[in-house]
Amino acid sequence: MKDTLLKAINEAGNLMKESFNGVFKITHKEGINNLVTEVDQACERLITKIIKEKFPDHGIVGEEYGEHDMQARYKWIVDPIDGTVNFAHGVPLCCVSIGLMDGNTMIMGAVYNPLMNELFFAEKGKGAFLNDNPIRVSKNRELERAFLVTGFPYHFPIGKNPFSIFERLVTSGIPVRRLGSAALDLCWVACGRFDGFWEYNLNPWDVAAGYLIVEEAGGTVTDFYNKTNSIWDKETLATNGLIHEDLRAEIIA
Numbered sequence: 001m002k003d004t005l006l007k008a009i010n011e012a013g014n015l016m017k018e019s020f021n022g023v024f025k026i027t028h029k030e031g032i033n034n035l036v037t038e039v040d041q042a043c044e045r046l047i048t049k050i051i052k053e054k055f056p057d058h059g060i061v062g063e064e065y066g067e068h069d070m071q072a073r074y075k076w077i078v079d080p081i082d083g084t085v086n087f088a089h090g091v092p093l094c095c096v097s098i099g100l101m102d103g104n105t106m107i108m109g110a111v112y113n114p115l116m117n118e119l120f121f122a123e124k125g126k127g128a129f130l131n132d133n134p135i136r137v138s139k140n141r142e143l144e145r146a147f148l149v150t151g152f153p154y155h156f157p158i159g160k161n162p163f164s165i166f167e168r169l170v171t172s173g174i175p176v177r178r179l180g181s182a183a184l185d186l187c188w189v190a191c192g193r194f195d196g197f198w199e200y201n202l203n204p205w206d207v208a209a210g211y212l213i214v215e216e217a218g219g220t221v222t223d224f225y226n227k228t229n230s231i232w233d234k235e236t237l238a239t240n241g242l243i244h245e246d247l248r249a250e251i252i253a
Contacts, residue, residue: 001055001074002123005098005110008050012043012096013114016081020115021090035084040064043080043096051076063205075101077208077231082111083181092116097183099208099231106231109209111183120187120213128216130191137219137240138192143250146195146243148176149185153201157234162200165251182236186210189238190217196239196247198224204231211238220244224251 016039025038044064051058059072063079076098081087083094092115099109111120120135122128128135140146148169152162170176177194179185183206185197190213208231211221220241221229226248229236239247 001100002108004051004054005100005108006121008047009096009098009110009112009119011050012047012080013112013119015039015043015046016087016094016096017114020087020092026088035088036064037081037084037088039087040081040084044078047076047078047080047096047098061204063203073103077101077204079183079205082183082206083179086180091180093179093181093184095181095183095187097205097209099212101208101231104230106208106212109212111187111209111213113184118187120190120209122190122209122213122216124212124216126216128190128213130187135191135217137190137214137217138195139242140195140240141242143243143246144172144174146174146247147193148174148247149188149194149197150176150178151180151182151185151199151202152178153199155201157200160200165198168253169250182206183210186214186238189219189240190214192240195243196237198235198237198247198251200236201234202236207231207236214238222248224248 019039041064044062059069059075061067061077079097082097087094095111095113097111107124188194189197221238223229223233223235
């Protein structure tokens, strides 16, 4: 299954790279700035074809074409382009993300940004890698010295204001970035570029591969109330583990 995962993500990444800064059709989902391009759709069709040719009985959950064969033991969670708005505007912070579940357990995941030539990969119990080199989360223990990343959902959760958390951290002097790709945010925590990441209202395809990559790199992933996270949850907190409780306290304050 690893060979199929890597074949699918590399071929989709190549298609994405070939199309970057090109001419392609752009449409909208439920909001005017929630975009989908014909490249997203072509990448998902390509990934699905590669998986189904090898494993016709496996299930697939894709951002663009929905769920198929969900009763299957193995399910592939596919985001053909995470960071579509960036991609559509020529910003090279976007990627292909594919995770593989055995039952309810993530067992393998990869995130590929072909524009930066960075392929993140993890297999449960075997560590996390960037371009075949082992990666680990940062060793920073102090929230005051942390470098953080976040994102803002298209639809804010009822009774929640994500900007209040952002404002509280930034006005205390903590640098916070917003890249526009949750999958990359998670991978950049995994390799130590960021110390922590949080966001509301993410979808399974945004986080499936990234969750495993963070955990296999030694990090911690939970919801905002410290429950072990599921890719189906709507709250994501991922850190190096050392600042987890301090950042969580700021988020729920």
